[in-house]
Amino acid sequence: MFDLTGFQRDLLYVIEGFDEPHGLAIKQEIENYYENEIHHGRLYPNLDTLVEKGLVDKGEIDRRTNSYQVTARGRREIEARQEWEQHYLTPEKEQTPNQ
Template sequence: MDGLTGFQRDILYALVGLESPHGLAVQAELDEYYSESVTRGRLYANLDELVDRGFVHKERQTDRSNQYTLTDHGVRAIVAHRRWTEQQLLDALQRGGQ
């Protein structure tokens, strides 16, 4: 996840959980998570960057809709990040939750 923002990382996690991962579904998922509404401009700019960096694949569905799916690189990045965060939590618990 080197070089990704927290928001971009959250987009990747949102894509994992969506059955129909189109832009508006990603936006709705993030709107539920964040306390403020996510603008389309912010979302699509970040989705495009994730596509450019090889984390996400973009496929045209209709004239007005694209589907976004994680690439193998994107899946590996999420798995590595999850393992790292889990290890950090385990280490903290072993130290007495400090």
């Protein structure tokens, strides 16, 4: 997941939070979070990148509407990211950066 942009990571999390959402549902959820309009030219190429990386499967609801689902690999990446975040967010021990 280290090679994803923050936007792509957010898309992955949104897709995981829904049951095979379509592009418009993802767009609306991301717009709510970002409090900004997300243009199709930004959304769909980033969804395609997640598909190309094997993190998301793309299905077809009808001729004009695709659905998206996080793959097993995508879930492993999300879990690994959450573990990494917890390492730094857990106040159990003081962290000292490597120098």
